[in-house]
Amino acid sequence: MxxxxxxxxxxxxxxxxxxxxxxxxxxxxxxxxxxxxxxxDAAEPGMAGPLVRSARRFADHLLADPELNPTLLARHLNVSLRTLHRAFASTGEPVAAYIRRRRLEQARRELLSPSRRTVAEIAAHWQFADSSHFIRTFRRQYGRTPSQYVREHRR
Structure with missing residues (x-):
């Protein structure tokens, strides 16, 4: 423009x-x-894709940061929160859901890492409210608890 x-x-x-x-x-x-x-309106056709990609890249660098949320992303990208939400709507996955999914993926990866941190430590590191919340979210996403997942994949 x-x-x-x-x-x-x-x-x-x-x-x-x-x-x-x-x-x-x-x-x-x-x-x-x-x-x-x-x-x-950065969510106009043609702008939503680049905005979402930029937001995802920035979010992926801050997944372990407790301050990460849609407002922080919008501020960093210099767009309104509404514009950010509209851009993500074109993907079918809301901003907060993207952050939660990526944190869960990182936590799942860490469950199998050599560090062998506890489920509670991993949950805290990836900003889940507590281990119970993490376990429920993990089970809903992957169909098993974190402990079951570890047992199945560490054989």
Whole structure:
């Protein structure tokens, strides 16, 4: 949008006159403000995919961080929370569900790691409220408890 506006202004600069140049400059300033403050709808067709990919990449780096949540992602990406939620809606998986799923995947991977931390330690590390919550979530996702999963895969 910014490039299109700048290109249009540049190609018609000689025809704009002083007031046209002034109006175009003001429009450009407002576009830049909108982008920098997340006021433009980044979830428009064509923007949702890149926004979701950026959010996922950032979230994946912070999965063990207790501060990670959709608001933090939106702030980091300089978009509104609503825009972030709409972009994720196009994937069929809400932002919070993505974070929870990725944390659960990391916890599952860690269950089989050589460190052999306890289920409670793994649950705490990956930001589950407590081991009971982790066990319920794990069972719902994988059809078995973490302990059953470990027994099946460490043979």
């Amino acid at each position: 910014l490039l299109a506006h700048t290109g249009a202004v540049q190609s018609t600069l000689d025809d704009l006159g002083e007031s046209g140049v002034h109006a175009s400059r003001n429009a450009l300033v407002e576009l830049v403000r909108g982008v920098s403050h997340g006021y433009l």
